[in-house]
Amino acid sequence: MIETNAVYVIVAREFKKFIREKSRLISTLARPLLWLFLIGGGMSRLVPGGQNVTYIQFIFPGILGMTILFSSIFSSISIIWDKEFGFMKEILVAPVSRFSVVVGKATSGMVLSTFQVMIVLCLFPFIGLRLDPLQIIGVILVSAILAFALASFGILLASFYESYESFSVIMNFIVMPMFFLSGAMYPVKLLPEVLKVVSKLNPLTYGVDALKNIVFPYETGRMSADFSLFIDLTVIVTLSVVFVLIAGKAFERKQ
Amino acid sequence: MSMIIVENLVKKFGSITAVDDVSFAVEEGAIFGFLGPNGAGKTTTINILCTLLSPTFGKAYINSYDCDRESSKVRNAIGIVFQDSSLDKDLTARENLMFHAYLYRVDKAERKQRIEDALRFVDLTDRADDLVKKFSGGMKRRLEVARGLIHRPKVLFLDEPTLGLDPQSRTNLWEFITTLPKLHKVTIFMTTHYMEEAEVCDKIAIIDKGKIIASGTPAELKKIVGGDVIYLKTNNNEEAMKDIRKLFDMEVSEKDGEIFLSAMKGDACIPALIREIGERVLSVRMQRPTLNDVFLKLTGKAIREQNGTGLDNIKAMVRSYRRRHDRD
Ligand SMILES: Nc1ncnc2c1ncn2[C@@H]1O[C@H](COP(=O)(O)OP(=O)(O)OP(=O)(O)O)[C@@H](O)[C@H]1O
Ligand SMILES: [Mg+2]
Numbered sequence: 106m107i108e109t110n111a112v113y114v115i116v117a118r119e120f121k122k123f124i125r126e127k128s129r130l131i132s133t134l135a136r137p138l139l140w141l142f143l144i145g146g147g148m149s150r151l152v153p154g155g156q157n158v159t160y161i162q163f164i165f166p167g168i169l170g171m172t173i174l175f176s177s178i179f180s181s182i183s184i185i186w187d188k189e190f191g192f193m194k195e196i197l198v199a200p201v202s203r204f205s206v207v208v209g210k211a212t213s214g215m216v217l218s219t220f221q222v223m224i225v226l227c228l229f230p231f232i233g234l235r236l237d238p239l240q241i242i243g244v245i246l247v248s249a250i251l252a253f254a255l256a257s258f259g260i261l262l263a264s265f266y267e268s269y270e271s272f273s274v275i276m277n278f279i280v281m282p283m284f285f286l287s288g289a290m291y292p293v294k295l296l297p298e299v300l301k302v303v304s305k306l307n308p309l310t311y312g313v314d315a316l317k318n319i320v321f322p323y324e325t326g327r328m329s330a331d332f333s334l335f336i337d338l339t340v341i342v343t344l345s346v347v348f349v350l351i352a353g354k355a356f357e358r359k360q
Numbered sequence: 361m362s363m364i365i366v367e368n369l370v371k372k373f374g375s376i377t378a379v380d381d382v383s384f385a386v387e388e389g390a391i392f393g394f395l396g397p398n399g400a401g402k403t404t405t406i407n408i409l410c411t412l413l414s415p416t417f418g419k420a421y422i423n424s425y426d427c428d429r430e431s432s433k434v435r436n437a438i439g440i441v442f443q444d445s446s447l448d449k450d451l452t453a454r455e456n457l458m459f460h461a462y463l464y465r466v467d468k469a470e471r472k473q474r475i476e477d478a479l480r481f482v483d484l485t486d487r488a489d490d491l492v493k494k495f496s497g498g499m500k501r502r503l504e505v506a507r508g509l510i511h512r513p514k515v516l517f518l519d520e521p522t523l524g525l526d527p528q529s530r531t532n533l534w535e536f537i538t539t540l541p542k543l544h545k546v547t548i549f550m551t552t553h554y555m556e557e558a559e560v561c562d563k564i565a566i567i568d569k570g571k572i573i574a575s576g577t578p579a580e581l582k583k584i585v586g587g588d589v590i591y592l593k594t595n596n597n598e599e600a601m602k603d604i605r606k607l608f609d610m611e612v613s614e615k616d617g618e619i620f621l622s623a624m625k626g627d628a629c630i631p632a633l634i635r636e637i638g639e640r641v642l643s644v645r646m647q648r649p650t651l652n653d654v655f656l657k658l659t660g661k662a663i664r665e666q667n668g669t670g671l672d673n674i675k676a677m678v679r680s681y682r683r684r685h686d687r688d
Pocket of ligand 2: 404519
């Protein structure tokens, strides 16, 4: 059902273009740096830490989540560019199933995001965090699953839009709120009830929470993770399967 | 054997009927030309044949597979050069071909060789590792044709392959395209609204407002307008016309100081005319009918003037502008 040749070549193309486009690489790495040190650094003077976790350390999983969110959504939104500039037709008339195309795109998002997360992850010693190898592997695995889920979600969005003007709509009305309501910058348990409900509907919340569970497993109190690791993983694994299936269906529509 | 069969095809977009009860067949190894003005329904027909659209009514078959139901078999059998470029401009020429080869499962053993051959075939070997965004319009077109052939399709679709190219590139591209059926054993389905270009076709169908209004070989279509026209300058037009009417029993008239008559075989008619009234004749010229005359005769409008909706025109203009100015 899934053609590996199609998945492989779609991922290879995205990866090649990503490596070639230096400005994209720089901007995706600059954003986490700015948030972590300028906002995190400043806010940590204001916000008291938890038991063993300072504010700047607290937002580290959220910054990883942000890296994944932006890179995987950006990667799958590139479908809109492909439609606009015609390349999508080359893919659509090829003898591969629509579902393989979607899996290929989602996998591209996963590969690119994981690649970027690994770079941002290297910052952990600079903010006084200590991670053992098992934790590092855990972060990378969770990031990959989360990226696959978010990239599939991005493909679903992209299948409803034809032109790239919609890109800023998606960024401002979907991606930014998703980030702020994910518990990345403040614990979900401290949010007002209404926002708490919205946060619980946000897929990114569970991804960020899983990362918090892995990065500071022994923290309790207000800076701790909001759900158990088991719940987090169940949600993001389920969502990646559900999103990729729906995105596949949305992509199959033929006029 | 018919490679492409289209039966009573209809495609509606809301209230617009883009393709209206179209039927035709194309033999294996032939060059088939689909001619018509902007908005006639050419691209829509191609999109149905290449499985991107479902027909509202009717059937289309390629290599005896149903285009709507057996998409993947059809897709294996076809190569396409779309009206709008579908190259990835941020990849090199070779990478574009490589992507295609993987997508169509070209054997690992053959992949490299086929790509090199294709590049050489369209004369782009020197530029193989340049980004496509640095290519001229003609180079991109040639690359697309090469790409369409990488997986050895049975049918190659060319949707206005020469639109926006300069006359010299157009001639070159046509010379190249006409060699394909022999070299690659491929059937060609092409659209154009340059009437002259359609002369290379084995068979032509003329479509206007979604309907086929005429079809046949170029020679058959030209018969519709009644053969060649011979123009004569003479020292006395009145006398010459009288002689011609008497001796040949032909219709002859005068316009702008020249007399003219039409004949099915103009080239054979000229020597006879000269033999009889040669001493009066100052000069002779003959005009063969073009497919443009055919279109004019059938619709009352020249193909380049006649048009679909205003929007179609603007789209067509933008397209050729983009291609000429190498925008990406
Ligand atoms: N996706 C679509 N939705 C609505 N109308 C469409 C769509 N595609 C084509 N049409 C309409 O169908 C008609 C035929 O369009 P088509 O693109 O097939 O023309 P064409 O013969 O290829 O013209 P051109 O020479 O300009 O390329 C036009 O009136 C066009 O506006
Ligand atoms: Mg067209």
